[in-house]
Amino acid sequence: MRVINGQVFDLEQGFVERDVCTDGTLLSAASGDGETLDAAGCYVIPGLVDVHFHGCVGEDFSDATPDGLQRMADFELSQGVTYICPAGMTLPEDQLTAICKNAAAHRAAASHGAELAGLHLEGPFLCMAKKGAQNGAFLHDPDGDMLHRLQEAANGLVKLVTLAPEQPGSLEFIRAARADGVNVSLGHTTADYETASAAYEAGARQATHLFNAMPPFTHREPGVVGAAFDHPEVRAELICDGIHIHPSVVRAVFRLFGPERVILISDSLRATGMPDGVYPFGGQEIEVHGNRATMLGHPETLAGSVTSLMGCLRQAVSFGIPLADAVRAASFNPAQSIGIDQRAGSLDTGKEASFVLLDKTDLSIRSIVFKGALVQD
Known part of the structure; x- marks a missing residue:
């Protein structure tokens, strides 16, 4: 062609x-x-790479059903997302194991739709105070042996894990994760600047949905955001759905970190591509109105987005982010974060021919x- x-x-x-x-x-x-x-x-842009989303079209990755995962992969491809790394929730180990095994079986079957390039364990190694929409009943202290068991169940597909680095044993966990080929991202955390910096120096390389579920970035207490900025090897996820992050902050992050360090994510839920209503989520329920998803009964707690990654890319451009920077943040940078940049994320000769034609208008x-x-x- x-x-x-x-x-x-x-x-x-x-x-x-x-x-x-x-x-x-x-x-x-x-x-x-x-x-x-x-x-x-x-x-003509590379196929997008979403390294943090939970579901779409009524399906959730954490349900661990083969048909559901297939429907998700088909929908994502229809949205120009050609490589996916869906995220699990904070759940008991037996259910996380089922999620991992379902992902491994899907991958082994060479299924159609977007390629399952990895999976992201957003829980359970988080803190209670910043759990957000995660189920606090199943939070777990960082446990390298548990992560290794899950990696074995996934047949090596675990590529990302979110960690609250103030939890006991975090630095040892980071080293164990790296030995298992897993990129550690800091999130759902109360960590201060010093704690986050120690985690980045130990080998963590990402920040999970920057600003959300972490201390604010202030002039005397820069927290995780400041620590991420001060470590140039660290990339920052950003939910650019027009709900989670103000447009001014989106512009500031691209200026502060540079387009080579920002990863656009959708953090999309099963309600993506579905009508307004109430939907299950990680053993709890969320309520969706338009482009906003919140915990049922707690309208102040955002639960995730109902926007595809391509929708987030368009939103970033509408906020004033140059298209080339937004494309890089939704393709090459996330490909790097899960180790598939040698074959995906750009349009260089020798890479896989996965790309999207976007109308200029x-x-x-x-x-x-x-x-x-x-x-x-």
């Missing part, structure tokens, strides 16, 4: 005029089949190509 007449995303130059060619499932210097896709009036999806195959046109 040869994609012609489009403005093509480039990591170094932003958008450039060039052809994109595929030879089977990979990007190549020349087309291998003579097929042509006209991208006139479009941007409104950033709506015109076409989706996944691993060389046109799946939506």
